[in-house]
Amino acid sequence: MLEDIINQVKGQLTGELQNKYQLAPDKANRSVELAKDNLTNGLKQEATKGDFSGIMNLLKGKTAPTEHPAVNGIIQNYINDLTTKLGIPEQVARQVGPYVVTFLMQKFAGKVTSEGMGQSDIMGMLGGGLTDKITKGLGDKLGGLFK
DSSP, rough: HHHHHHHHHHHHHHHHHHHOOOOOHHHHHHHHHHHHHHHHHHHHHHHHHOHHHHHHHHHSSOOOOOGGGHHEEEEEEEEHHHHHOOOOOHHHHHHHHHHHHHHHHHHHHHHHTTTTOOOOHHHOOOTTTTHHHHHHHHHHTTTTTOO
């Protein structure tokens, strides 16, 4: 679902990156792809750590994206990727990073809210065997109680 949301807004977002930050069309397009990867991986990591309430507050609009430590970590990783993988100057990347991640998180949160999604919906949407990883991680943390 995250990929669907990004695909729906990709044209708008790449256009804004070109206009606001003077990114070349190919770099604007690739920067959106990098944002998708960073956002997906960052949210998966946070979920495997067990921060379900934090993720849900974020996705239901109760917490602003830049107020959540995981999102700030995603933004920092994204800025790093913009500079190292795309060669975007750091001063530009520091402006693009928060803008793009916040924009995508707001679109994602809007979809979650409008569809009334719950925690299990979010875990399923992030995919990649996340439910199994979380169950195993919790079992390990509880000393194998559920094995």
